[in-house]
Amino acid sequence: MTNDIPNIEGAVCAPPLAHEERIVMGHGAGGRMSHQLIRKVFMSAFQNSALNAGDDAALIQLDARQRLSVSVDAHVVEPLFFPGGDIGKLAVCGSVNDAAMLGATPLYLTAGFILEEGLPIETLRRVVESMRAAADEAGVQIIAGDTKVVQKGKADGLYITTTGVGVVREGVNISGANAKVGDAVILSGAIGDHGIAVLGARGELGFQSSLQSDVAPLNRLIAAALDASPNIHVLRDPTRGGLATTLNEIAAQSNVGVVLHESAIPVRAEVNAACEMLGFDALYVANEGKVVVIVPQEDAEKVLAAMKSAKYGEDSVIIGEVVAEPKARVLLKTVLGSTRVADMLAGEMLPRIC
Amino acid sequence: MTNDIPNIEGAVCAPPLAHEERIVMGHGAGGRMSHQLIRKVFMSAFQNSALNAGDDAALIQLDARQRLSVSVDAHVVEPLFFPGGDIGKLAVCGSVNDAAMLGATPLYLTAGFILEEGLPIETLRRVVESMRAAADEAGVQIIAGDTKVVQKGKADGLYITTTGVGVVREGVNISGANAKVGDAVILSGAIGDHGIAVLGARGELGFQSSLQSDVAPLNRLIAAALDASPNIHVLRDPTRGGLATTLNEIAAQSNVGVVLHESAIPVRAEVNAACEMLGFDALYVANEGKVVVIVPQEDAEKVLAAMKSAKYGEDSVIIGEVVAEPKARVLLKTVLGSTRVADMLAGEMLPRIC
Numbered sequence: 268m269t270n271d272i273p274n275i276e277g278a279v280c281a282p283p284l285a286h287e288e289r290i291v292m293g294h295g296a297g298g299r300m301s302h303q304l305i306r307k308v309f310m311s312a313f314q315n316s317a318l319n320a321g322d323d324a325a326l327i328q329l330d331a332r333q334r335l336s337v338s339v340d341a342h343v344v345e346p347l348f349f350p351g352g353d354i355g356k357l358a359v360c361g362s363v364n365d366a367a368m369l370g371a372t373p374l375y376l377t378a379g380f381i382l383e384e385g386l387p388i389e390t391l392r393r394v395v396e397s398m399r400a401a402a403d404e405a406g407v408q409i410i411a412g413d414t415k416v417v418q419k420g421k422a423d424g425l426y427i428t429t430t431g432v433g434v435v436r437e438g439v440n441i442s443g444a445n446a447k448v449g450d451a452v453i454l455s456g457a458i459g460d461h462g463i464a465v466l467g468a469r470g471e472l473g474f475q476s477s478l479q480s481d482v483a484p485l486n487r488l489i490a491a492a493l494d495a496s497p498n499i500h501v502l503r504d505p506t507r508g509g510l511a512t513t514l515n516e517i518a519a520q521s522n523v524g525v526v527l528h529e530s531a532i533p534v535r536a537e538v539n540a541a542c543e544m545l546g547f548d549a550l551y552v553a554n555e556g557k558v559v560v561i562v563p564q565e566d567a568e569k570v571l572a573a574m575k576s577a578k579y580g581e582d583s584v585i586i587g588e589v590v591a592e593p594k595a596r597v598l599l600k601t602v603l604g605s606t607r608v609a610d611m612l613a614g615e616m617l618p619r620i621c
Numbered sequence: 622m623t624n625d626i627p628n629i630e631g632a633v634c635a636p637p638l639a640h641e642e643r644i645v646m647g648h649g650a651g652g653r654m655s656h657q658l659i660r661k662v663f664m665s666a667f668q669n670s671a672l673n674a675g676d677d678a679a680l681i682q683l684d685a686r687q688r689l690s691v692s693v694d695a696h697v698v699e700p701l702f703f704p705g706g707d708i709g710k711l712a713v714c715g716s717v718n719d720a721a722m723l724g725a726t727p728l729y730l731t732a733g734f735i736l737e738e739g740l741p742i743e744t745l746r747r748v749v750e751s752m753r754a755a756a757d758e759a760g761v762q763i764i765a766g767d768t769k770v771v772q773k774g775k776a777d778g779l780y781i782t783t784t785g786v787g788v789v790r791e792g793v794n795i796s797g798a799n800a801k802v803g804d805a806v807i808l809s810g811a812i813g814d815h816g817i818a819v820l821g822a823r824g825e826l827g828f829q830s831s832l833q834s835d836v837a838p839l840n841r842l843i844a845a846a847l848d849a850s851p852n853i854h855v856l857r858d859p860t861r862g863g864l865a866t867t868l869n870e871i872a873a874q875s876n877v878g879v880v881l882h883e884s885a886i887p888v889r890a891e892v893n894a895a896c897e898m899l900g901f902d903a904l905y906v907a908n909e910g911k912v913v914v915i916v917p918q919e920d921a922e923k924v925l926a927a928m929k930s931a932k933y934g935e936d937s938v939i940i941g942e943v944v945a946e947p948k949a950r951v952l953l954k955t956v957l958g959s960t961r962v963a964d965m966l967a968g969e970m971l972p973r974i975c
Contacts, residue, residue, distance in 0.1 A: 292738055339732065
């Protein structure tokens with residue numbers, strides 16, 4: 268995701284890269300280590316305004332009228348199939364959702380496949396059929412593809428990299444840098460389902476779980492929110508790194524604070540149970556079918572109502588607000604009444620989650 | 622490349638996929654096995670006009686005025702560094718060139734990185750710097766990126782998937798389906814350099830070679846050709862599968878024949894020597910900095926002159942012409958005066974070449 272590319276504030280607190288000479292799993296976890304690698308290696312080389320914006324997708328001003336939203340995601344989830352989805356559905360929804368996060372209508376996808384020698388073609392067929400179904404639901408076309416094959420052991424079944432292209436609505440101006448003091452923070456539903464469902468598919472939960480990944484195309488939910496108010500300031504899906512990391516990115520980009528009310532954040536009992544057992548915090552577990560909407564207070568109720576009446580938004584809830592201080596920080600008011608800082612994910616928590 | 626997606630004619634002669642149950646290296650070689658896999662697995666699922674066109678890039682009619690060219694390439698070249706280039710330069714040039722092949726000006730790239738745990742960060746820096754240099758030369762911006770990390774042994778250093786977005790010139794209508802009987806076939810220079818240079822880097826030549834890959838951004842060469850004549854019918858870069866496979870794709874898409882004059886096709890002595898030793902035919906060896914231009918005879922000389930005066934086109938030459946029969950076939954008039962069919966690459970020749 269383009270929001271792997273952090274704004275400068277967001278990465279200032281990262282330790283120097285000099286101490287790390289090799290890639291480790293934490294560099295792919297979507298937290299501070301990922302941001303640090305990207306800032307030190309990629310940002311310093313690829314300087315341009317679209318990239319520097321640090322949003323889920325890049326905004327392209329094609330001409331006086333047309334604005335495009337372009338996103339890219341590499342998918343390496345393990346296992347390839349998990350409750351509620353698979354790598355194909357994940358690849359389509361990931362790029363559809365990122366492209367939509369600038370207030371765009373996703374229209375087109377490209378897909379690059381890296382296949383491991385020996386992969387059963389029936390497995391590939393299942394993944395491709397899942398991509399087709401997800402693309403049909405989202406209303407996007409997969410217009411270009413490429414396929415490469417690597418020797419046995421040089422990949423893990425298959426990897427899929429998708430790029431999404433969307434047309435940005437006229438009259439909207441959405442970015443992680445646009446959160447304003449007083450804005451309401453809306454979350455579209457329960458957190459942590461994807462990460463815990465994938466762990467379950469790996470047999471790492473130690474108990475049977477009926478939990479399903481929340482992976483879903485969110486473009487119509489976002490369209491419903493924008494129909495209710497074109498004044499939405501921020502849209503972002505809390506994927507790798509979870510809700511806390513996503514809100515830290517936004518707080519840093521907008522140079523504001525975010526206060527969350529822990530009691531308002533929906534978490535399923537199974538996710539809580541798994542997190543307690545594994546020592547995780549659901550605030551940092553990946554989601555693939557949730558969106559954070561930051562909107563002026565005066566529009567919050569109508570946007571919330573529109574989201575609740577849209578598919579994948581039924582459990583939408585206001586979870587907090589944007590404050591002036593502390594800047595670039597996320598504070599959590601706990602159920603016990605205390606307040607703690609919810610920092611960005613530090614390193615590795617769940618590898619190969621998407 | 623989108624031209625991994627063959628037109629139906631091009632794939633009719635392929636044997637049924639039912640006989641193959643698993644992915645083999647030949648599925649990634651860019652020849653008939655690749656076309657067959659893509660037709661049976663991808664085309665049957667992802668039906669849309671842009672994809673079905675089977676060109677190097679997908680044409681998107683954004684509105685009454687704007688046409689976009691969108692291409693995607695997954696890059697798994699082994700080794701990562703080779704004479705004349707590396708996986709980073711290859712990734713940028715591959716998508717720049719494919720996006721340009723519809724007569725477009727490439728403007729934007731996305732890049733998805735799959736990194737292997739343990740990859741030296743200095744290696745990644747070198748690749749990224751090479752991407753920056755190639756993007757600067759091509760005049761494109763890398764506007765969005767994503768980075769994932771997989772465990773040691775689950776990748777081969779790094780893989781890069783790039784998507785290119787370009788704006789199609791007004792007044793041009795270029796496709797592999799547009800070759801017309803009587804058209805001239807122009808090639809921008811010597812064939813086989815990339816494939817043989819990569820083999821050399823693997824130490825598979827058995828002799829020292831100073832041969833360099835021809836990997837280069839061709840967008841300015843193509844712009845020069847289009848400035849000379851907007852009537853160009855076909856543009857395509859003969860990458861995986863080589864010149865013969867590319868011309869077979871075009872012959873099938875346009876339902877015409879192509880006659881090549883072997884004596885006119887430039888091949889370096891080192892490439893000929895390597896091919897003789899290894900039992901290869903240079904017509905099937907990959908290029909990464911060459912383009913085939915098919916243009917009406919009356920415009921051929923001025924397009925040729927424009928190409929010769931442009932960087933990477935100095936050795937451009939007319940190598941053949943488009944004929945009515947045999948349809949969907951490429952004939953080679955040999956130096957000995959005989960004529961043989963130059964068919965599409967059947968299976969695997971050089972794995973992991975791009």
